[in-house]
Amino acid sequence: MSTWTCKRSIVTLVVTVGLSACSADSSDGGFSLFEPIEQQETPDGARKNHALRSAKMARGEIAIVPPNGFCLDKRVHSRDFTVLARCDSLGGRGGAQDAALGMISVAVAPAADDDVAAHVLTALVQGQGEIVEMRQDGDVALAHLRGDVPDGADPAHWRGVIRIGSHMMSMAAYAPPGGVIAGAQGQQVLSSLAMRSHDASLASDLAGNTATGAPETRKGLGGLLRGLLD
Template sequence: MALAGCDTGGGATSAPLRAASMANGEMILVAPEGFCIDRRSLKSSFALLARCDTLGDPDGAYGAPLGLITVSLSTIPANAAPISAAALQSALSDGSVLDRIETADAVLLRVQGTAPTREGLSATHWRGTGQVGSQRVGLAMYGAGDSAATGREGGRVLDRLMQRTRAQAAATAQAASATPAATE
C-alpha cells in the first residue's frame, strides 16, 4: 500500500517522532508501538501517524499493522458529558458499525463507510474518541482491505495510543504536583 506523504524525502536527518506536544502544550500525544508521528502533519490540533518504517525508521515497525492514524483535538467545554458509543454512532454521517470497543480510555467503532481515498485504503476503518485532560481526542485508523489495521487489531492499536497518551498526561501531572514551589 502506498502511503502518500509518508516518506522522509528531501534528505531529512531527524528520526520520526514517537511523542509530540499538542494543544499548545496541554497534551503530549504518544504513538502506539510501531507507529510514529509524521512531523510534517503535526499541528496544535492534528497529527498523522504511520508505521515507523514508512517514516524512515526501518527497524521501528515492531510487527504493527500497515495503516494510517489520524488524531484531531478539540477543547471540551466544562459542562460537556462524556461521549458514549451510542452518541458516537449517531454522529456518524455515513457507514454502518461492524464492531465496537469501549475501554476506560476510548470509545472505538469499526465502520464500513466511505474510504478516505480511492487508492488502496479500505472503506472499513476505525473511528473513535476519548478524553485527555481538557482535550477531546478524535481518532481514525485506515488501512488496505487486507491489513490488520481494518480488523480488530486496528481498534487495539487506537486503544494503546489512548492508554499511552493518558499515562503520559498522568505522569506529567504527577511530576508537576511533586515539584516543590520555588522559594525566595
C-alpha cells in the same frame, strides 16, 4: 453540558480529522503511508526521515505516545491534529517492530466539563458510513465502520474518542485493502494509542504541578534514605 460547547468540539474534531487524512494522503509528492518509504520512489533518490517518536498537542497539554511500531509524521503535526503511520513508512530507522501497515489520524479539541467520550463518538460517526459495532474499552469509546475513508484505504476502519483532562482526543485508524488494522487489530491500536497518551499526559501534568509547587526542605542523607524506605 453546554450544547454549544459540545457541538463546537465535535465540529473541530471532524474538521481536523478530515484535514489530517487529506494531508497524509497527499503530502510530500503523494507518498503512501501504507508502505515503507524504502519502497517508494523519490525524485532525487533521497530518503528523508519524517518520523517523530512522541510529541505534544493542545499547547503542550496532550502528550501523544504512539503504539508499538508507529511514529508521528512531523510534516503534518500541529497543536490540533497529527498523523501516525508505521515508522518505516515515514523513513524512521528501526522501531517498526513488525507493526501492521496503517495510518492513524488524531485530533484534539477542548471539552465541556461533563462531555463523555461515548456521547462525542456517537455524534462524530453519524453519517460517516455504516456502523458495524460500537464498544467501550475502559475509558476509550470505539466504533467500527465501513465507508468514508481516504483514497487507497480499506472501507472498514475504526474511530475512537477518549477524554484526557480538559480535552477530547478523537482518533481514526485506516488500513490498506485487506489490512489487519481494518479488523480487530484496529481496535487494539487505537486503545493502545489512547491509553498511552492519556497516561503520559496525566503524568506530565502531575510533574508540571509538582515542579511549580513549594520547594521541599533539603534533606540530609539520613532523611533521604528514611523517605525512600517509608
